[in-house]
Amino acid sequence: MNSEETLLAMDFDDTIIDGDSSEAAIELAPEGELPKELQSIRPQVEHATFMGAVFGYLRQQGITAHQILAKVRMLKFAPGMQEVFFDIYNSEQEAIIISDANSVFIDSILQHKNLNNVIPKYNVYTNPACVNPHSHQIRIQPYECQRQCDLCPPNLCKGQILMRHISKRRANNLKTFHIVYVGDGVNDYCPCMRLGSNDIIFCRKKFALEQLLQCELAKPEEEKRLYAEVRFYTDAFAIRDRMRIDNVFFPARTMTPPTVPSSTTTPCNPSEDSKCEEEEEEEEETTSSSSSDAKGKKAPSKDLGKAGKGGKDGKKSSIDAGKPRKGSTGKGKDKRGSTGKGKGKK
Numbered sequence: 328m329n330s331e332e333t334l335l336a337m338d339f340d341d342t343i344i345d346g347d348s349s350e351a352a353i354e355l356a357p358e359g360e361l362p363k364e365l366q367s368i369r370p371q372v373e374h375a376t377f378m379g380a381v382f383g384y385l386r387q388q389g390i391t392a393h394q395i396l397a398k399v400r401m402l403k404f405a406p407g408m409q410e411v412f413f414d415i416y417n418s419e420q421e422a423i424i425i426s427d428a429n430s431v432f433i434d435s436i437l438q439h440k441n442l443n444n445v446i447p448k449y450n451v452y453t454n455p456a457c458v459n460p461h462s463h464q465i466r467i468q469p470y471e472c473q474r475q476c477d478l479c480p481p482n483l484c485k486g487q488i489l490m491r492h493i494s495k496r497r498a499n500n501l502k503t504f505h506i507v508y509v510g511d512g513v514n515d516y517c518p519c520m521r522l523g524s525n526d527i528i529f530c531r532k533k534f535a536l537e538q539l540l541q542c543e544l545a546k547p548e549e550e551k552r553l554y555a556e557v558r559f560y561t562d563a564f565a566i567r568d569r570m571r572i573d574n575v576f577f578p579a580r581t582m583t584p585p586t587v588p589s590s591t592t593t594p595c596n597p598s599e600d601s602k603c604e605e606e607e608e609e610e611e612e613t614t615s616s617s618s619s620d621a622k623g624k625k626a627p628s629k630d631l632g633k634a635g636k637g638g639k640d641g642k643k644s645s646i647d648a649g650k651p652r653k654g655s656t657g658k659g660k661d662k663r664g665s666t667g668k669g670k671g672k673k
């Protein structure tokens with residue numbers, strides 16, 4: 328291939344799936360609502376800590392991890408996303424997921440769609456979680472504890488994760504990366520602002536990121552800190568089409584990804600190094616599956632069936648692909664490459 332490789336970086340909730348997995352879990356609370364105490368801590372703590380409290384509460388209410396995962400697995404893929412996954416698989420395109428959900432949800436959902444073989448677990452950056460086989464409660468830990476980025480919560484800076492991934496890959500030989508970033512939310516703003524003019528942002532229409540990026544785009548030239556090309560999209564067919572035009576997705580074959588055996592995903596194996604402490608008491612929060620692993624053997628919770636559930640936005644329509652890149656397969660180094668730069672404060 329060329330001296331430049333493409334990296335496809337994607338958010339998960341409301342981007343890969345049509346809906347928010349954490350919100351889906353919260354809906355299981357009695358009457359669909361969390362108690363006041365929990366609601367009140369939400370704005371004060373980062374998402375992983377909040378969800379840890381939610382899982383504890385749900386378990387007290389008699390709701391098991393098994394039930395939560397069954398609910399979360401009902402979330403559908405966003406329109407066109409399954410096709411994007413097929414193309415990632417068929418073109419062997421490198422892709423990563425960066426998400427403030429958690430490893431158990433992501434793994435469980437991808438597995439349920441038979442797509443857990445497309446993006447390797449070590450390319451899924453998220454809050455590590457596991458299912459405690461004894462208490463049947465989901466445990467979750469913050470992905471990190473960062474203070475460098477004031478745009479992001481302490482538990483997860485998507486921009487830094489993206490940049491770290493790129494440096495790691497560069498250290499392994501690849502010279503230049505052309506980044507295609509796909510997201511919808513406020514926490515996707517940070518990585519977007521770190522991209523260069525050779526990169527592309529696919530921003531899902533009608534979600535929070537759209538407005539943030541529109542504000543950036545409206546700034547006068549001298550104040551602009553958003554360098555990447557921005558494509559607002561309604562359905563992910565636009566992403567697939569653009570990637571095909573750019574020759575990133577070259578459909579060399581058209582197979583559906585093989586199913587990977589289930590049960591290697593959610594349960595904690597207490598004897599592994601990164602694991603859930605399986606004290607009966609509910610408080611020790613050591614977790615398994617650092618963003619990348621999530622092994623485990625015994626599967627206390629087995630897959631439940633599927634079902635349908637709509638997501639928010641969903642019509643498929645416009646292919647918003649746009650002009651072919653200057654140098655589709657590569658090239659186009661320029662002013663800023665695809666790295667660093669331009670963190671903004673809000």
Ligand SMILES: [Mg+2]
Nearest residue numbers: 338340341512
């Ligand atoms: Mg999202």
Ligand SMILES: [Zn+2]
Nearest residue numbers: 476479484517
């Ligand atoms: Zn950040």
